[in-house]
Amino acid sequence: MKQPVALAVALGIGVALGTAGSAHADVIRDDQWHLRYLMVAEANQKSRGDGVTVAIVDTGVDRSHPDLVGAILDPVFVTETPNATGVDQNGHGTALAGLVAGQGHKDERTGDEHGAGVIGVAPGSRILPVVIGQPASPDPSGAVTPDQLADGIDLAVSRGAKIIVVGYSVGGSERLMRAVRDAQESDAIVIAADGNQPTQDFEPFPAGYDGVLAAVPLTRAGDVRVQSTSGRRLGFGVPGDQIMTTNSGGGYRVDDGSASPGLLAGAVALLRSAYPALKAGDIVRRMTLTAADAGEKGLDREYGQGRLDLVPALTKSLPVPSPSASPSRSAVPSATAQPAAPIAARDPRSREPYGWLLGLPLVVVIGVLAANAVRAERRIRVSSTDGIDSERASS
Numbered sequence: 001m002k003q004p005v006a007l008a009v010a011l012g013i014g015v016a017l018g019t020a021g022s023a024h025a026d027v028i029r030d031d032q033w034h035l036r037y038l039m040v041a042e043a044n045q046k047s048r049g050d051g052v053t054v055a056i057v058d059t060g061v062d063r064s065h066p067d068l069v070g071a072i073l074d075p076v077f078v079t080e081t082p083n084a085t086g087v088d089q090n091g092h093g094t095a096l097a098g099l100v101a102g103q104g105h106k107d108e109r110t111g112d113e114h115g116a117g118v119i120g121v122a123p124g125s126r127i128l129p130v131v132i133g134q135p136a137s138p139d140p141s142g143a144v145t146p147d148q149l150a151d152g153i154d155l156a157v158s159r160g161a162k163i164i165v166v167g168y169s170v171g172g173s174e175r176l177m178r179a180v181r182d183a184q185e186s187d188a189i190v191i192a193a194d195g196n197q198p199t200q201d202f203e204p205f206p207a208g209y210d211g212v213l214a215a216v217p218l219t220r221a222g223d224v225r226v227q228s229t230s231g232r233r234l235g236f237g238v239p240g241d242q243i244m245t246t247n248s249g250g251g252y253r254v255d256d257g258s259a260s261p262g263l264l265a266g267a268v269a270l271l272r273s274a275y276p277a278l279k280a281g282d283i284v285r286r287m288t289l290t291a292a293d294a295g296e297k298g299l300d301r302e303y304g305q306g307r308l309d310l311v312p313a314l315t316k317s318l319p320v321p322s323p324s325a326s327p328s329r330s331a332v333p334s335a336t337a338q339p340a341a342p343i344a345a346r347d348p349r350s351r352e353p354y355g356w357l358l359g360l361p362l363v364v365v366i367g368v369l370a371a372n373a374v375r376a377e378r379r380i381r382v383s384s385t386d387g388i389d390s391e392r393a394s395s
Contacts, residue, residue: 028117028252029104033220034239034263038310040121043267046314047274049122054100054163054265055156057149058093061129062248065094067117068127071101075129076159078151091248095255096167097127098246099262100269118246121266121310124273130156146170149206150179153190157183162272162280165265166192167258172205180209189213189272189280191265194235195226196257204230213284215264216304217241217257222294224302226257235304236287237294238263267310274314285321286313 035041053073063072088094098118107115114123132144132152149166150173156164157179164183169192170176183190192207194214207214208230216232217225217240225240243259246252271283278286290313291306299305 028244029115029119031244031254032118034243035119035121037220037239038121038263038267038308040119040310043121043270043310043314044123046311047122047270048124049101049266049269049273050124051276052122052125052163052269052273053128053161054122054125054165054269055128055130055159055161056093056096056100056165056167057130057132057152057156058088058096058167059090060088060093060131061097061127062088062091062094062246062250063129065098065246065248065250066105067102067119067246068094068097069103069105071103071120071123071125071127072097073126073128075131076155077131078148078155088248091253092167092255092258093129094248095245095253095259096165096262096265097129099243099259100165100266101125101127102246118244118252121263122269122273125266125269128156128159128161130159130161144168144170146173146176146205150176153179153183157186157188162188163265163268164188164190165261166190166206167261169193169195169202169207170205171203172208176206177209180206180212184211184280187280189268189283191215191261191268193258193261194228194230194232195240198226200226202226204228207232207235210234213264213268214304215240215257215260216302217260218307222307224295227302232301232304233299234284234288236264236291237303237307238267264308267308267313270310270314282321286316286318289318290316 060075061072062068063075098120100120100122101124102118102120103123104114104117104119106113130152132148149168149170153164153166153176180190190206190209190211191213192205192215193202194204194207195202195217206212207228210233212234214228214230214232214235216228216235216237218237219225219241220239222237224237228235238260240257240260243255243263244252245255245259245262267287268283271286272278275283275286287308288305290309292309293303293306295303295306
């Protein structure tokens with residue numbers, strides 16, 4: 001069954017807390033525990049995500065939210081209908097947008113222009129809403145289809161987005177896998193949800209495709225909340241438990257694992273802004289080499305690459321990879337298993353860098369035979385000379 005991870009506000013937990021103007025800053029901002037966990041304030045001293053566009057493939061974003069004013073670009077639409085206005089009816093696209101690029105709003109008590117409301121991980125970035133519309137018939141129960149997501153990813157790529165966020169999990173399809181592969185070939189990083197709540201079933205794609213960054217939901221203690229069947233080969237642990245964020249209609253909501261892709265996308269936006277010359281694979285390499293290992297040693301199916309460690313990812317000096325270890329375009333594996341490339345015909349005299357070793361035994365044998373031949377010839381000459389001298393003496 002397709003599970004709409006994007007529709008992940010638990011009715012008992014997720015609530016709209018009124019308009020931004022009526023909410024006290026210490027209620028909203030202080031409840032953003034993920035900012036402290038990820039050390040966002042320290043990370044923003046290095047990067048704020050300026051110059052980076054993050055595409056959110058969802059049902060729209062509330063551009064009028066006080067905490068998102070100026071951060072949202074004009075939406076683009078997969079189809080003209082349904083939901084051609086781009087209004088975010090369920091609020092999830094707005095929630096992701098706030099976690100990535102929330103600006104906050106003025107704190108009337110202190111005068112701080114951005115001291116109240118939701119602040120994103122990358123407040124300098126901009127959001128491109130890629131509107132896929134409401135769930136398509138004949139599946140009106142709340143789930144989107146793989147083809148809808150594929151169309152959204154394709155549209156984001158065509159608009160030049162280098163970070164693409166998908167807050168849904170669906171069953172796999174050839175069409176969706178191809179869209180992810182095409183995004184990777186354009187040097188885009190695709191980030192997807194990988195679970196919402198422990199009691200909810202969910203499909204593993206697109207998070208399960210090679211090269212997709214899977215947002216692994218963590219508790220406040222840093223433990224994995226939701227097990228996964230995606231494999232989490234490029235999973236990174238980020239907060240995913242009662243995450244305060246923006247909601248459509250100017251309010252706020254509390255999400256769980258469905259919020260995690262927004263936090264991970266914000267982190268990627270900081271890195272792409274701080275290192276604009278790096279390809280997608282090199283950005284992911286920085287995240288991988290600086291991640292805090294958890295669970296089983298090294299890569300595992302629970303934590304993936306480990307817990308995201310944002311400040312080291314931005315600031316740590318890393319060794320430059322050798323040319324042979326770094327692909328020309330990206331270290332992010334393709335969404336599909338590529339067939340092995342045919343081996344090009346080579347000159348039999350050429351054996352690549354160490355091929356000359358294969359001819360060494362023959363050279364040695366020839367050398368030995370030549371040396372033996374020289375010594376034998378000398379012995380013959382000596383013997384002949386001795387015989388001549390004997391003959392001369394006897395005569």
